[in-house]
Amino acid sequence: MTRTASPIHYSWVVAAVTLLILVVSAGIRSIPGVLMLPFETEFGWDRATISMAASVNLFLYGMVGPFGASIAERVGIRQTTTGALLVILVGLVITPWISQPWHLVVLWGGLVGISAGMMAGWLGAVVASRWFVARRGVVTGVFSANSAAGQLVFLPVLAAVTHIWGWRTATGICAAVIALVAPLTWRFLRDWPSDVGSTAYGSSEADVPAARPRPAGNPFSGAIATLVDVARYRTFWLLASTFFICGASTNGLIGTHLISASHDHGIQEVTAASMLAFIGIFDLIGTTGSGWLTDRFQSRTLLTWYYGLRGISLILLPMAYDAGTFGLGAFIVFYGLDWVATVPPTIRLAADHFGRARVGTVFAWVLASHQLGAAAIAYLAGALRVAYGDYESAFWMSGALCIVAAVLTRMIRRSPDLTLPAVVVATPLTAGARPA
Template sequence: MATRRIHYGWIVAGVTFLTLLVSAGIRSTPGVLMVPLETQFGWERTATTFPLAINLALYGLCGPFAAALMEKYGIKRLMVLSLLLLAVGTGLSAWMQTTWEFTLLWGVIIGIGTGFTSNVLGAVVTNRWFRERRGLVIGILTASGATGQLVFLPLLAKLATDVNWQWTVWLTSIAALIGVVFALVFMREKPSDAGVLPYGQTEPQEEMAKPSVKNPFRVAFGGLKLGFRSKDFWLLAGSFFVCGLSTNGLIGTHLIPACMDHGIPEVTAASMLAVMGIFDLIGTTFSGWLSDRADSRRLLFWYYGLRGLSLVFLPYALDSNFLSMSVFVVFYGLDWIATVPPTVKLCNKAFGAQSGVVYGWVSASHQLGAATAAFGGGLLHTVLGSYTFVFVVAGVLCVTAAGFVLRIRKGKDVAVQQAM
C-alpha cells in the first residue's frame, strides 16, 4: 500500500485553523461595530464595551470546561456546536435595537461560542495528533487569530462604512456556517480514526485506560485545584492575564476607536490591525519554532518586555506621523500572541497529562485580563477623554510580567499522555 504523502494530522490541523480563524474574525468584529453602534443608537462607550467584557470573560472561562467536554463528547461535536452558536449569535444581531440584546448576543451567546473554540482547542488537537513539531503546530494554530483579523477586518470595516454594520454580522454568520461544513466533513477525533499514528510516532503504543468522564465540571475544577497548589500556575496565569489585557482586551478592542480619536479613518485603522495580523502570523509561527529549541521562560521575558515598551510608545505614535504608527504596527504585530507557544510548552512541562485542563484555566486568566481592559479601557476613556493613560499602564504591567516569567521553574519535558 502506498504511503500517504500528507499525514492526516495536518488536515485536522487545517480544519482547526479554519475554525479558530472564523472564531477570531468574529471576536475582532466588535472593534469595527463599536463606533457605528454608538452613532446609530446613541450608546456610550461603556455601553458598547460592557458586553465585550462579558464576551472576553466567557471566552476564557469556557476554556477549561471545553477541554473536559472534548474529552467526554469529542472535539468534532464541540466544534460544530460552537460554530452554530456563532452563526446564530451574529446573524440575529442584525436586528438588535437595545443594549440588552447586544449583551445577550455578543456577550453571552458569542462569548460561549468563541470560548469553546479558544486556544484550548488548538492545544488539545496538537497534543492528540502530534508527537513532533508541537511547538510549530501550536504556533500556527495560535496565529489563526491574526489571520482572522487579516481576512475579516478590512472587509468588515469597508462594509460598516460604505453600506451598513448589519452586513458585517451577516458575513461573519455565513463564515461560521462554512466552518460547520468543513468540521462535519473532515474532522476526526483521534489518529486511529484516520488509520494513522500521531505525527512523529513510529510505533503503536498501548492506549492508557481512562475512566469514564461523567462530570466535565469535576474534571475542570480538578485541574483548577491542581493549579492552585503550584507556584508555576500562578506565574503563568498572572503573566497571561497581562497578555490578554494588552492584546485582545486593549489593542483588539480599542485601537480602532483610539485611531479615530486621532483623525485616522476607521477603514485605515482596521487595515492597520489587519497588517498587524500578518506580522503576528509570522511572529507566532516563528515563536512556535523557537519554543521547540529555546528556553520558553527567556522567550516570554523578551516578548512581554518588548511589548511593554511598544505600548508606552503608542500614544506618541498616534500623535506623530504615519511612519511612527507603521513601526508600532510591525513591532507589536510580531509580538501580539507570540506568548502562547512558550506558555503551552511550560504548562506541558509543569503539569504533564493534566496540562490540557490546567492550560484551560491559564487561558481563562488571559481572557479575564482581556475583559478587564475591554471594559476598563472604555470606562477610563469616558472619564479621561483619551487612551493615553490606559496604554502607558498596560505597558508597565507588561514589563512587570517579564520579570514574573523568569521565576517559573525550567522543568523537564513531560510526555503529554492524554486523549485530548
C-alpha cells in the same frame, strides 16, 4: 476506520481544519471592534456601554474554555466544536434585530462569548499535542497566530462592508462563513490519529499510547478537579498571572480599542482596521517564529523578552500616534511581531510542568486568566476614554503591566512540577509531588 495511503498525512488535514476554525472564530470575535463606532452613531450608546458587551464576551470566552475542554475530552472534539459553531451562527442571525444595550450584552457578551469559549485556546493545544510529535512547536505557533489571521482576513473586509452597506450586512457575511465552516468541521475533524487508522505526525512506536485516554464522569467536575490539582503549584499561578497581563495588553486593549483610538487621531475606520490587519501579518511571522524558537530555547526566557518588548511598545504608542505614519508603522511592525508570540512557550511550559494528558484543560484555565485580563481592560479602557477623552492612560498602564509580567516569568521553575493523569481520580496525582 482505516484510510488508504495518501501523500498527505491526515494530521495536516486536521491541522488545516483546526486552523480554519480558529481563524474564523477569531475573526467573528473581533467584530465588536469594528461595530463600536456604528453603534455609537446609530444608537447613541457611549463607548463604555459598548465596551461592557465586549468585556462580558471576553470574560465568558475565557471562563467557559476549561469546561469546553473537559466536555471535548469526554464527548469528542468534533462534536463540541461543531455545536459551538452552530450556536455562534444563531447569535449572528439574531444580531441585526438588536436595539437596546442589554440586547448587545446578552447576545454578544453572553451567547457568542459562551459558544466561542467552548473552543477557547484548548483546541489548538490539544490538536498539536495529539496529532504531532515532529513540528509540534511550529504547529502550535501557527495555531497561536489564529487571532491575527482572523483579523487579517475579516477586519478590513468587515470595516469596508460596514462603511458601504452597514453593520447588518457585515454580520450577515459572518453568518454565511460560519454556515460553511460548520459542516467542514463535522466532516474532517477527528479526535485522535487512531480514529483514521494513523499515528501522530513524526511519531515512532514508542510514542503511540497503549490505550487512548478517555476521562469519565461529569465534565464540569473534571474541569474543576483539574483546577484544584494545578492550583497547588506556583508555576500555574505564574503562568496565569502573566497570561492575565497578556490578555490585557492584546485582545482587551488593542484588539478592542485600536480602531476607536485611531479614529480619535483622525484615522478612518477602514484604515485603522487595515492597521490591525497588518499587525496580524507580522504576528503570523512572529508567532510562527516563536513556535520555532520554543522548540530550541528555554520558554521562560522567551517570555521575558516578549513581555518586556511589548511593554515598551505600548508605553511608546501615544508618541507613535504623534509621529504620524512613520511612528505608527514602526509600532505595527514591533508590536505585531509580539502580538501572541507568548502562546507557544506558555503552552510548552504548561505541558512540560503538568503533562500532556490534560494539557487542553490546564491551558484552558491559564487562558481563562488571559480573558479575565482582556475583559478588565476592555471595559476599563473604554471608561478611561469617557473620563479623560483619550486612551493614553490605558496604553501606559498596560505597558507597565507587561514589564511586571517580564519580571514574573523569571520566577517560573526550570524543572517540571508534576504530570496529571488523563482520568481524574481522588488519590494524589503524583507520589511525592510538592507544590512549587
